[in-house]
Amino acid sequence: MTDPILRTIVHRVTQIGAPGTAGSVRILDLRAADGADLPAFEAGAHVDLNLADGLIRQYSLLNAPVDRHRYVVAIALEGASRGGSRHLHEQVAEGDRIDVGAPRCHFHLVEDAPYSVLIAGGIGVTPIWSMAQRLIALGRSFEFHYGARSAAAAPLLAEIAAGLAGAGVALHTVFADEDDRGLDLAGIIARAPADAHFYACGPGGMLDAYLAAGASVPEGRLHYERFAATGEVATAGGFAVELARTGGRYMVEPGQTILDALKLAGINVPHSCAEGICGACEARVISGIPDHRDDVLSPAEKASNASMMVCCSGSRSATLVLDL
Numbered sequence: 623m624t625d626p627i628l629r630t631i632v633h634r635v636t637q638i639g640a641p642g643t644a645g646s647v648r649i650l651d652l653r654a655a656d657g658a659d660l661p662a663f664e665a666g667a668h669v670d671l672n673l674a675d676g677l678i679r680q681y682s683l684l685n686a687p688v689d690r691h692r693y694v695v696a697i698a699l700e701g702a703s704r705g706g707s708r709h710l711h712e713q714v715a716e717g718d719r720i721d722v723g724a725p726r727c728h729f730h731l732v733e734d735a736p737y738s739v740l741i742a743g744g745i746g747v748t749p750i751w752s753m754a755q756r757l758i759a760l761g762r763s764f765e766f767h768y769g770a771r772s773a774a775a776a777p778l779l780a781e782i783a784a785g786l787a788g789a790g791v792a793l794h795t796v797f798a799d800e801d802d803r804g805l806d807l808a809g810i811i812a813r814a815p816a817d818a819h820f821y822a823c824g825p826g827g828m829l830d831a832y833l834a835a836g837a838s839v840p841e842g843r844l845h846y847e848r849f850a851a852t853g854e855v856a857t858a859g860g861f862a863v864e865l866a867r868t869g870g871r872y873m874v875e876p877g878q879t880i881l882d883a884l885k886l887a888g889i890n891v892p893h894s895c896a897e898g899i900c901g902a903c904e905a906r907v908i909s910g911i912p913d914h915r916d917d918v919l920s921p922a923e924k925a926s927n928a929s930m931m932v933c934c935s936g937s938r939s940a941t942l943v944l945d946l
């Protein structure tokens with residue numbers, strides 16, 4: 623478990639949609655309990671919220687990185703929402719304390735790119751809006767595409783529209799209740815300048831379509847972040863893990879992940895989501911071949927085998943040596 627390191631207070635709660643209903647969104651404005659500045663973050667970063675009963679959930683920061691006095695997150699309540707989202711919708715109020723982990727970022731904005739294309743689907747708009755605010759502050763050229771079920775169900779729509787209008791940036795929206803074809807991802811990518819960088823965050827189906835539409839975009843320019851794991855956690859076991867720093871050697875048995883085996887051995891490896899989407903458990907690989915199952919590393923990073931996520935990935939070699 624990632625240790626809670628920042629004590630924050632819920633300064634303001636903004637409710638979008640009827641409380642407790644599927645599709646409703648709560649926006650939490652978190653301030654340091656001692657009134658100090660919070661640690662800086664990059665556009666695209668997320669934080670762990672440490673909730674009751676040991677629940678830890680990751681949420682992207684939606685505010686501008688220049689805001690040092692607050693972290694703002696948005697929590698969508700879907701029909702299948704897990705305990706964390708439901709807890710934040712039903713039991714958290716202004717004035718409550720929430721312990722927050724330091725911001726982490728695996729969805730990096732290339733700040734000096736000549737042109738950026740930002741694509742958001744539903745609640746996936748949160749890191750995208752932070753990126754847009756950063757690009758506006760830097761005076762960079764970009765375009766913003768936003769798809770949602772309806773205008774009424776599109777989180778932050780009014781704030782985004784006002785912010786982009788103030789910067790002279792067009793907002794392109796597609797709402798399913800008016801046009802069920804969704805975002806024209808192939809057209810968006812095809813019409814962009816050849817040297818553009820692309821950023822997308824949204825539902826899994828949208829991201830699958832984005833990756834397919836952008837298959838010919840040069841490596842390193844098609845950025846995205848998923849909210850849910852796409853792969854199965856590796857639990858085949860049957861290999862050994864050696865820890866180079868501590869000198870230990872541990873068998874990962876069938877049915878276990880590397881993280882399971884190390885926890886059983888009393889080894890404390892930082893982790894959070896345990897499903898390959900947050901990056902908290904990343905370990906450098908010294909030797910051996912991982913069986914990558916995460917949604918954090920890019921295809922090139924996976925191919926390099928320089929690091930791996932030990933919560934979900936396994937091994938293709940009899941032994942893995944990790945820098946732990």
Ligand code: FES
Pocket residue numbers: 892893894895896897898899900901902903904916918931932933934
């Ligand atoms: S704990 Fe989140 S990626 Fe491993």
